[in-house]
Amino acid sequence: MSVAVTVSELVVRYDRVVALDRIDLELASGMALGIVGPNGSGKSTLLKTIAGLVVPSAGTVEVFGVAPRTLAPGSIAYVPQVEAVDWSFPASVADVVAMGRYPRLRPLARFSKADRAAVDNAIESLHLGDLRNRHISQLSGGQQQRAFVARAIAQEPKLLLLDEPTTGVDARTEESLREIVRGLVASGLPVLMTTHDLDRASEWFDRLAVVDRRVLAEGDPETVLNSGAYAGIREHAHVHGHARS
Amino acid sequence: MDFLLAPFQYEYMQRAFVAALVVGTLCSTIGTYVVLRKLSFIGDGIAHASFAGIVVAYLRGIDYYAGAIVVAVLTALGIGFVNRRGKVSLDTAIGVLFTGAFALGVFLMSRAPRYNVDLSSFLFGNILGVSRGDLVLILGLAAVVTVSLAFLYRALLYTSFDPVVAEASGINAAFVDYALLVLLALTIIISLEAVGIVLVAALLVTPAATAFQVTRRFTTMLWLSATIGAVCAVVGLYASYYLQAASGATIVLLATIAFFIAMAIGRSRRRSASGSR
Known part of the structure; x- marks a missing residue:
């Protein structure tokens, strides 16, 4: 199976804030990769960088072996969160x-x-x-x-990037979106999508990555969810939220 | 019939009508993007900035248009650059650059040994003074702008609506933005003699804003705006001929009246639409 997206040692900084820290990810054609992580974890930045909208501070992003901005027009479709x-x-x-x-x-x-x-x-x-x-x-x-x-x-x-498409939509819309995306994946399209919805992760994705500025876990959705990697950062985020308020 | 044809017995009136028609149509066509991108300030900005070019051209004894074009295009590119690199909004970028360039024009003029030249025609326009050479330049640049707008049509539309997604899909949004600014600069320059620095902004904004009141389709807005601009320019020129009033001001006043009529139509339509549901 051919590689669609290769992210290696990717660092993105906004001024002094590090949004993404040495990210390594790979996405094959005909696969759906889900990205989960708390708010402010850099999920959206990761998608934007792969879309060629954000320039890496260090490391590389390759889509079908080249930099995203050098692809033929129409190659990448991006659906922003808001x-x-x-x-x-x-x-x-x-x-x-x-x-x-x-x-x-x-x-x-x-x-x-x-x-x-x-x-x-x-x-x-x-x-x-x-x-x-x-x-x-x-x-x-x-x-x-x-x-x-x-x-x-x-x-x-040739590559579909979806930033939390299921946030704020009803169950029926979520289901029809899932069917459409799974159909596209079955036809060979690589899909990268961020989500907050862990319950359906294994129905949506072939692989799942937990991202909180870094890749904390990556693999089969069931395995990743059972590993507790996500629960860990959830706890972490919760504590942070309290500390701030 | 005589009433309609009377002005045409003078050659300068024939040239004035052609210039008004071209400028009115072109300004209101490109004005559709100005209104949808909320750049209403830009007409004022580039037009005032070009004043510096006119002053420099006058002091150096070169063609006014040459000076105005160079400064207007440079200002347009500068506005785009400051907006992209300087982390300020486009409005602020325009505000900084046009006042700077205008001030430069005033500064240079105040230091000139004598300035008895009539610059008021650039401030308020003098469409009856359009020479044969001016008309050739107006038609030539209008053709360049029109062809460019046609080539960029879809890219301009997509980046006006959703620049981020357009860019992700492979459209060079930066190029489109700069191209629009340069085309705007050229449009403003050829409009200066017709309506002047002070009123050119109105021709860029009012017809498009008028069309926006009564339609929810982009293509309709584009054609309607161009038509309103053309009609206001030609009818305004007629009116100014018979009323013996300033042509630029008459054209703009007509467009302003059209805007308020369209606003009333749009409001009553929306009211009846919401009432029927």
Whole structure:
């Protein structure tokens, strides 16, 4: 199985704060890797660095053997945890999903049948058919999240990065997201996703990593969860929370 | 018919109408991105900064446009650079750079041995003074900006809506930002003679803001804004001809009236939409 993502000795510093400290991770094609860790553990930073949005202070990130920014446009799809967009922007659900096709389209190129099919497909698979012409400001939180996942899927990326896509969505949405992601993984797509939801970790992921600035444990989800590595930092975070308040 | 054709008996009026139509359309087209990216301040900024270029050109005896273009493009790139590297918001970057450049213009002018040249046409515009050469330059630069906007259409739209995700997906957001700033600088320069430094910001913002009141589709907003800009420019010029008023001010006043009408339409529509649910 080919390697999709290789993170080695990755260090990311914001000013003087070390967000990530010598991270080593590997993700193979056709695998879903879950990242769990407390708030402020650097999970989102890790995803952003792999997406090429954050430049490593030291170490390397390679996606399909090269630096993320040098990949062909459309290779990486990233769904941030909180979409910081202007909800009054003149765009419908279909408009937003169509943006997923933009990176791979040449300037002035027309929206092809294949592009339209990819958009329709993504809208259908996230059950957004009834909402496709609705303005984005008229969606619920879960519907907004689904629209942004649909955009990522319409992109037909080679690597999918999801930052806590299940936070704040209902059980039904969580289940349909899981089915979609598992389907994409089965078709060979590598997926990296952060989550807070440990209960379903073994249904979502092939491998699980516990990250708190460093990789504390990594392996089969069951084994990692039973190892107590996550429980340890939870306790730790709890104590810290108390100390601060 | 005579009423409509009367102004065209003068060649300078023909040139003025062409210039107004081009400038009105171009400003309001690129203005769609200005409004959606909340850059309303930028028109003012680059236009004032270009004043320094005009003064330098005057003192050196070179073409005003050449001086204005160089300074406007440099200011645009500087605004982009300070925003990306200086950890300040774009608004602040614009505020710092344009006041600096404007001050430089005033400083240089105050030290000039004599400044009896009429710079007021750059402050308030003088569309009736557009020469044949000016018109060629306006049409040429307008063509460059229009073609560039067409090439960058999807990248501009995606980065205006969601710059972070657009960048992750492989769109060079920094390049798109700088390109938009440079295209804005060129648009502002060719608008200076038509409406002047003080009013160019209105042409960049008002038609797009007007369109935004009545539509929720991006493409509709773009076409509507361009149409409103074009209509206001041409009708405004007619009105100024018959009212014997300043053309730039008349054009902008017309656009402002259109904005308030659109706002009323938008409000009543939203009210009836929420009432029917």
